[in-house]
Amino acid sequence: AQSVSQHNHHVILSEAASLELGCNYSYGGTVNLFWYVQYPGQHLQLLLKYFSGDPLVKGIKGFEAEFIKSKFSFNLRKPSVQWSDTAEYFCAVNPGHNFNKFYFGSGTKLNVKP
Amino acid sequence: GAVVSQHPSRVICKSGTSVKIECRSLDFQATTMFWYRQFPKKSLMLMATSNEGSKATYEQGVEKDKFLINHASLTLSTLTVTSAHPEDSSFYICSARDLAGDTQYFGPGTRLTVL
Numbered sequence: 410a411q412s413v414s415q416h417n418h419h420v421i422l423s424e425a426a427s428l429e430l431g432c433n434y435s436y437g438g439t440v441n442l443f444w445y446v447q448y449p450g451q452h453l454q455l456l457l458k459y460f461s462g463d464p465l466v467k468g469i470k471g472f473e474a475e476f477i478k479s480k481f482s483f484n485l486r487k488p489s490v491q492w493s494d495t496a497e498y499f500c501a502v503n504p505g506h507n508f509n510k511f512y513f514g515s516g517t518k519l520n521v522k523p
Numbered sequence: 524g525a526v527v528s529q530h531p532s533r534v535i536c537k538s539g540t541s542v543k544i545e546c547r548s549l550d551f552q553a554t555t556m557f558w559y560r561q562f563p564k565k566s567l568m569l570m571a572t573s574n575e576g577s578k579a580t581y582e583q584g585v586e587k588d589k590f591l592i593n594h595a596s597l598t599l600s601t602l603t604v605t606s607a608h609p610e611d612s613s614f615y616i617c618s619a620r621d622l623a624g625d626t627q628y629f630g631p632g633t634r635l636t637v638l
Contacts, residue, residue, distance in 0.1 A: 413566070441625070452527075453616070453629035460625065499566070508624050509555060509580065515566040 413502050415514035422490050423522050430485040430517050432474075432500030441503035442483040444474055447516075448496045456498075459483065470494070492523045526550055527619050529630035536607055537638055543603045544633045546617030553619035556600035557627060558592060561614040573600050607637040 414433045422428060434440065444456040457468025464476040474485045483500060500514040526549040536542050546556055555574050559567040571587075573579040573594035581587045589611075591603040600619075604611055614634050618627040 418564070445629070452631040453618075455626060455628075458626065508620060509572045511557065511569060511627065513559075513566040513568075515564070 413500055413512050413514040415498075415500055415517050417517045418515065419518045419520070421520045421522065424492055425489045426521075428485070428487040428490045428494070428519070430498055430500075430519070432483045432485065432514055434481050434483070434500075434502045434512070436481075436502060436504040436512075438505050440505070441508075442474070442476060443501040443503070443511075444468065444472070444483075444485050445499045445501060445513075446496045447499065453499065456485070490519070490521050492521045495519060495521045525621065525626075525628040527553075527617065527628045527630040529617055529633050531633060532631060533634045533636075535636045535638065538608055539606055541603055541605045542607055542635060543601055544615055544617075544635075546600045546602070546619070546630050548598045548619040548621075548628070551619075551621045551628075552597040553600075554597065554622055554624070555620040556594055557618045557620070558590070558600075558602050559616045559618070561616055561632070567616060570602075604635065607635070609637045611635065612637045 412435045442459040445453045446456050447453050457466050459466045459476050467473045472487050497516045497518045499516045502512045528547045530545045558570045561567050570585045571579045571581045573592045575594050575597050579592035594600040616632040618629045
């Protein structure tokens, strides 16, 4: 069965630190990849997405993610986090361009200390 | 743009009763809506996918007679939890895919507590 793994369940950083959140998936075919963010008390919002082309994808609020096909990974990065980035981050995979199937990782809670 | 609402945001019910949750796309037409269940400290689990005017497609292990889904229009889908039991207590989230088809927009979720 397809799975999406986010190995970091809880990350604590100080402001201005760099961030990298891991995401690995098990589906072997073509995939669309997403990162969603859920700020406290709010609903899930799309940060960025990858369908094809340049494997380095830039999203909103200074986030970026890199698709490495050989590693089945789509890690999320930000060079310098802010307190306002405190949220939960979810990786999602849409296998085979079937837009009716989305598989989510378990999420990573990020706490940024001011 | 691309706002999805859910109603109610919280509901508490007695065991054995049925609960209906509404999901609306407010400013776009959603050909497909998705229903997820989120367990504490776990990922969103896709329960079913519904397309306007047709029967929902349920994921393996999800009881379709217990979780009734209706997608009567391009802006409204409902999830009815029938004969609810305490183990159905959870956070239910819907999302909607627009006509362009490549992105889901999520609702704020509904916290269901079954006593």
